[in-house]
Amino acid sequence: MELALSALITALLISAMYIVVALGLAFLLSVMGIINFSHGVIYMIAGYICYQLAVVYGLNQWLSLIVSVIVISAFGIFLERYCFRYAVGNLDRMIIISIAIILVLQNAVNITMGGYVRSLPSFAPGTLRIATFSFAIDKLLTFLIGAALLVILIWFTRRTKYGLQMQAISQELEGAALLGINVHQISAIACAMACGMAAIAGCLMGALFNLSAFMGDNMLIKSLELVILGGIGSIGGLFFAGLLIGSLDAVVPLFSSGAMGQVIALAVIIIILLFRPQGFLGREYH
Amino acid sequence: MLLEINGLTKLFGGLSAVKEFDMYVNKGEIVGLIGPNGAGKTTIFNLITGIDKPTKGKVIFNGQDITGKRPHVCAQLGIGRTFQLNPLFPNFTVSENVEASFFLHPQSSLLDIYFNTFTYRRNEALIKEQSLSILQLVGLLHLENELAKNLPHGYQKMLGIARALATKPSLSLLDEPLGGMNPDEIEFTIAAIKETQEQGVTILLVEHNMRIMSICQRVVVINFGQKIAEGLPQKLRENKEVIQAYFGDENLA
Amino acid sequence: MCADEKQTASKSNAKIIRLAIYGILVFILALLPLLIKSPYVIHVFITTFIYIVATVSLRTVTISGQYPLAHAAFMGIGAYASAIMAKLMGWPIWLTIPLGGVAAMAIGAFIAYPFARLRAFYYAMVSLFFGLGINQLIIVSTKWTGGAGGFTNIPHLLPTTDKVPYYYFTLVFMVLCLGALWRFEYSRIGISLKAIAQSHLVASSVGINEASFRILALSVGCFFVGIAGAVYAHYNFTLSPTCFDITAGLWLFVYALIGGLSSFNGPIVGTALLIIAPQLLSNLKQFVPFISAAILLLVFYVMPQGLVSLPQLLSYWIKERRKKDTLSHAA
Numbered sequence: 001m002e003l004a005l006s007a008l009i010t011a012l013l014i015s016a017m018y019i020v021v022a023l024g025l026a027f028l029l030s031v032m033g034i035i036n037f038s039h040g041v042i043y044m045i046a047g048y049i050c051y052q053l054a055v056v057y058g059l060n061q062w063l064s065l066i067v068s069v070i071v072i073s074a075f076g077i078f079l080e081r082y083c084f085r086y087a088v089g090n091l092d093r094m095i096i097i098s099i100a101i102i103l104v105l106q107n108a109v110n111i112t113m114g115g116y117v118r119s120l121p122s123f124a125p126g127t128l129r130i131a132t133f134s135f136a137i138d139k140l141l142t143f144l145i146g147a148a149l150l151v152i153l154i155w156f157t158r159r160t161k162y163g164l165q166m167q168a169i170s171q172e173l174e175g176a177a178l179l180g181i182n183v184h185q186i187s188a189i190a191c192a193m194a195c196g197m198a199a200i201a202g203c204l205m206g207a208l209f210n211l212s213a214f215m216g217d218n219m220l221i222k223s224l225e226l227v228i229l230g231g232i233g234s235i236g237g238l239f240f241a242g243l244l245i246g247s248l249d250a251v252v253p254l255f256s257s258g259a260m261g262q263v264i265a266l267a268v269i270i271i272i273l274l275f276r277p278q279g280f281l282g283r284e285y286h
Numbered sequence: 287m288l289l290e291i292n293g294l295t296k297l298f299g300g301l302s303a304v305k306e307f308d309m310y311v312n313k314g315e316i317v318g319l320i321g322p323n324g325a326g327k328t329t330i331f332n333l334i335t336g337i338d339k340p341t342k343g344k345v346i347f348n349g350q351d352i353t354g355k356r357p358h359v360c361a362q363l364g365i366g367r368t369f370q371l372n373p374l375f376p377n378f379t380v381s382e383n384v385e386a387s388f389f390l391h392p393q394s395s396l397l398d399i400y401f402n403t404f405t406y407r408r409n410e411a412l413i414k415e416q417s418l419s420i421l422q423l424v425g426l427l428h429l430e431n432e433l434a435k436n437l438p439h440g441y442q443k444m445l446g447i448a449r450a451l452a453t454k455p456s457l458s459l460l461d462e463p464l465g466g467m468n469p470d471e472i473e474f475t476i477a478a479i480k481e482t483q484e485q486g487v488t489i490l491l492v493e494h495n496m497r498i499m500s501i502c503q504r505v506v507v508i509n510f511g512q513k514i515a516e517g518l519p520q521k522l523r524e525n526k527e528v529i530q531a532y533f534g535d536e537n538l539a
Numbered sequence: 540m541c542a543d544e545k546q547t548a549s550k551s552n553a554k555i556i557r558l559a560i561y562g563i564l565v566f567i568l569a570l571l572p573l574l575i576k577s578p579y580v581i582h583v584f585i586t587t588f589i590y591i592v593a594t595v596s597l598r599t600v601t602i603s604g605q606y607p608l609a610h611a612a613f614m615g616i617g618a619y620a621s622a623i624m625a626k627l628m629g630w631p632i633w634l635t636i637p638l639g640g641v642a643a644m645a646i647g648a649f650i651a652y653p654f655a656r657l658r659a660f661y662y663a664m665v666s667l668f669f670g671l672g673i674n675q676l677i678i679v680s681t682k683w684t685g686g687a688g689g690f691t692n693i694p695h696l697l698p699t700t701d702k703v704p705y706y707y708f709t710l711v712f713m714v715l716c717l718g719a720l721w722r723f724e725y726s727r728i729g730i731s732l733k734a735i736a737q738s739h740l741v742a743s744s745v746g747i748n749e750a751s752f753r754i755l756a757l758s759v760g761c762f763f764v765g766i767a768g769a770v771y772a773h774y775n776f777t778l779s780p781t782c783f784d785i786t787a788g789l790w791l792f793v794y795a796l797i798g799g800l801s802s803f804n805g806p807i808v809g810t811a812l813l814i815i816a817p818q819l820l821s822n823l824k825q826f827v828p829f830i831s832a833a834i835l836l837l838v839f840y841v842m843p844q845g846l847v848s849l850p851q852l853l854s855y856w857i858k859e860r861r862k863k864d865t866l867s868h869a870a
Contacts, residue, residue: 037789083839086839086840086843087839090843091606091660091663092792092796092800092843093839093843095789095792095793095796096793096796096797096835096838096839096843097835097836097839098789099786099789099790099793099835100832100835100836100839102786103828103829103831103832103835104828104829104832106828107825107828107829111825217784217785217786220785221671221785224664224667224668225668228664228668257679259675259678259679259686259687260675260679262671262672262675263672263675263676263679266668266669266671266672266675267672269668270665270668270669270672273657273661273664273665273668274653274654274657274665277657277658277661277665278661335744337740337743356743356748357740357743357744358743358744358746358747358748358749361743361744361745361746362746366744366745367744369740369741369744372738372740372741373741374738374741375733375734375737375738375741375742376737376738377733377737378733378734378737382730385730386730386731386733386734386745387745388745389727389731389745389746389747390745390746394727396728396755399726399727399728400722400723400726400728402722402726406726406727410727449741449745450744452745453744453745453746
């Protein structure tokens with residue numbers, strides 16, 4: 001029973017993290033119209049920066065996380081300005097620049113950090129006891145942070161000026177520009193936020209699981225699954241997709257293997273997309 | 287009757303784009319389908335050629351029920367079509383546009399094509415020859431190596447008509463062939479359409495330029511997806527409902 | 540008809556020149572092993588030849604307007620199918636390689652039918668997920684494929700451990716495949732595919748069955764990438780699912796895009812450059828990815844249509860320069 005509950009918590013937790021990271025990808029896709037294949041390595045590098053600051057330089061771990069997020073968000077602005085802006089609406093160029101970013105970041109990490117798998121120390125070690133169950137505090141905390149981020153993001157896109165402008169751009173680019181919305185500025189903000197969210201997830205997951213140069217690959221796949229299944233431009237759709245995929249990923253490995261879970265999840269996604277290409281709640285693309 | 291349309295209806299959601307539409311076209315005629323913008327003319331074309339599936343109704347071509355059959359099947363049966371928007375292969379040259387359209391007649395089998403057999407080479411030579419004569423008919427021969435997307439608008443429309451002729455249709459559906467043309471081009475196009483009719487092609491054309499009425503044997507007027515009048519062009523000029531559709535009701539002013 | 544004759548004459552002149560250039564290149568490549576003895580360099584070339592077939596077959600699919608992000612997974616299908624048939628069932632390799640291609644083609648044709656209905660972007664995404672699914676399926680089927688650990692001791696293609704015979708085999712293999720794919724593209728089949736890509740409405744109005752042609756393009760593309768994968772399997776003797784994952788899928792596209800998807804030669808140039816140049820330019824294995832990244836960035840910023848667009852770009856810059864000179868002289 002405790003095993004099942006622990007698995008459930010882990011499942012919810014992973015779903016939450018998938019959703020947070022996928023939101024970054026979703027932002028970029030709906031606001032800028034690009035599929036950022038390098039999203040995974042951004043997630044990864046944030047974890048390593050945190051590691052470097054916290055473990056190697058001895059900075060307080062939470063502070064390291066914050067610094068990492070700030071650095072990565074700034075990197076996001078750089079990426080928008082010098083890279084993604086030229087690849088908008090052009091899958092070819094986007095593939096090229098994404099692979100270039102992946103090459104540089106992944107191999108920089110490989111060279112400087114070597115091949116060992118490392119791990120960030122836990123952000124909040126210890127366990128919490130409620131009734132007869134014990135929960136790992138760091139997992140709970142991660143889940144709460146993820147949930148909080150989701151709420152903040154929903155509030156942001158629906159209630160703030162910038163969020164609404166992002167929605168405007170994602171629905172009707174030229175119209176939005178004609179209304180005086182500074183597309184470049186909003187795109188930069190969206191990109192910074194996307195990278196920032198990936199960064200938070202990267203640091204937290206790096207503490208819960210392991211850091212490796214390739215940890216981003218799986219996260220990229222999950223993000224793509226969530227975004228496309230949920231539909232472009234829909235946070236609600238992404239949320240449902242996240243729950244679906246997260247549940248599958250949590251439940252199937254109990255009976256079979258992790259890879260089988262992936263196969264089933266992908267099969268389900270493909271079948272759904274064949275009947276409803278725009279995903280759960282998405283709008284038409286291009 | 288070459289083409290017969292019975293009770294054609296198309297609903298998009300709750301909106302009826304075409305409602306209980308009947309018409310027919312006899313062999314060798316030029317029939318005009320006219321009406322204001324948004325009346326449903328292009329939709330009817332799409333329904334005939336199978337790009338959209340009708341909600342109700344039948345389309346009968348040459349005695350055969352072709353309701354909802356896919357576009358390439360309609361082409362095989364002898365229906366050619368031009369498009370109002372995006373009527374060409376933009377990255378092909380003018381001659382490539384026409385040559386690519388000779389897919390059906392003469393049709394080489396895949397094996398013939400791939401292994402460059404004698405049949406294939408003979409067919410391709412025939413195609414080349416015929417495409418040159420079509421280009422001459424529409425007056426675009428001098429531009430044969432120009433990319434289609436670089437052509438001025440009027441020429442693109444002409445090329446669209448040339449392209450439709452390549453399918454050797456028995457019925458040619460022309461969607462706003464005069465769209466965006468200047469008076470000279472209009473005269474030229476009208477003459478080319480007449481010439482096509484003389485070569486034995488039946489023509490159904492959609493227009494909202496009244497000029498086209500001069501070459502139509504019959505005109506069908508449509509508004510809001512429904513037929514509001516039909517008959518000889520001269521008679522319809524005086525028809526109250528037609529005038530109302532185009533110019534509005536005087537009493538409302 | 541005089542102008543017409545001139546045109547056909549110049550067209551066949553262009554053909555002859557093109558054939559001559561290819562012939563010279565093949566001749567030089569044939570001589571290469573006599574000049575370069577390093578097995579490592581030979582290996583790089585062998586890999587290049589195999590991947591050129593893969594990327595050109597990728598292009599064959601893209602000319603119909605579809606973006607098969609799963610193409611690397613099909614290479615995997617061909618590779619694993621041939622390896623399984625050869626190792627576990629003991630069939631001869633000259634049979635399993637084409638069968639590997641057929642397996643890839645069959646699966647490609649099977650999914651092409653439902654996928655062909657989808658418009659470009661959605662097709663790309665579904666293709667991506669399909670490729671991921673195949674990759675995971677390979678990992679899951681440990682009994683057959685060795686799973687994530689890899690599939691080892693695959694029967695050798697040639698009864699020798701020397702690389703040079705493999706070099707000539709793959710060179711001939713590449714030339715034959717490229718010839719076949721070239722013919723496919725430049726015949727009426729290819730014209731019809733390009734027509735579909737430009738305007739599927741107009742194409743279907745001239746009688747081109749859009750779905751059938753898309754399936755044909757995908758099937759042919761899958762067959763060739765399948766046999767390329769099979770050859771790779773029997774050359775490399777081991778297989779690992781990571782060769783055919785999402786990154787591999789994107790890399791196939793990168794190879795083709797760097798050269799340029801607009802011309803048949805594009806993927807050839809791109810693949811050759813991206814595989815050979817970094818290996819030869821760097822003495823340290825560690826820097827290879829950065830050289831590749833540099834090439835990618837160069838193309839991204841300077842010639843986004845790929846290297847084959849370089850002559851066009853250069854002539855454009857030169858014209859602009861000349862204009863500026865004449866203007867400044869006038870002023």
